Amino acid sequence: MNIDEALREAMAVEGAVGVSLVDYDSGMTLGQQGGNALLDLEAAGAGNTEVIRAKLRTIASLQLDDTIEDILITLQRQYHIIRPLPEAKGSRLFLYLVLDRTRANLALARHHLRRVDQALIV
Template sequence: MATLHDSLNDLLTVDGAMAAAVVDSGSGMLLGGAGSGIDLELAAAGNTEVVRAKLKTARSLGLADSIDDILITLSSQFHIIRPLASHPEVFIYYVLDRAKANLALARMKAKSVESDLAF
């Protein structure tokens, strides 16, 4: 089991990684963050709304599936939101430079870090 600090730093080892955070979607509170190029406090609060909206929509549709991740593609960045399987109210928020990052590797790294994260 890795510490929050170690897990966030591990995410930043991927080519193109800019920032990473762990967020409580119940409160929108940033539990930990690393990296630069984005206001992680503001991103935590805003992406909490994204997670809440997707969970509400899934419930409304009667979907029994859990969310593996939510991908937001911008012209210059990828944003990955990955709820923790062990604590779905907590999610990893991962920002990558689109020109430098390999999206498949970044998603695999987020999944790996999630499984090692001590919570």
């Protein structure tokens, strides 16, 4: 599935507010769906590149032989899921999904995003 199809599929998750595909080397958004006046997906994507970079530095400094499956940020009204794509897919990219906590099932959303990740061809 291409980027646009993957983003549409991610937005099919119950409670999805917005989703983007971000390059975490540059912080640039490669595609996005959803969002609103209170959710600037480009700014959020750029900011979350720092979250991934910090976690990767921590993993390296601890000499862990492991990778990030996803990062969950829980806010009072939203869930933010950051899911890095395997580097084998080309570049260093992540899917960023924002969910409304009152409508979302977190376990199903994570499962759905994993399926999108596996089907995405960049």
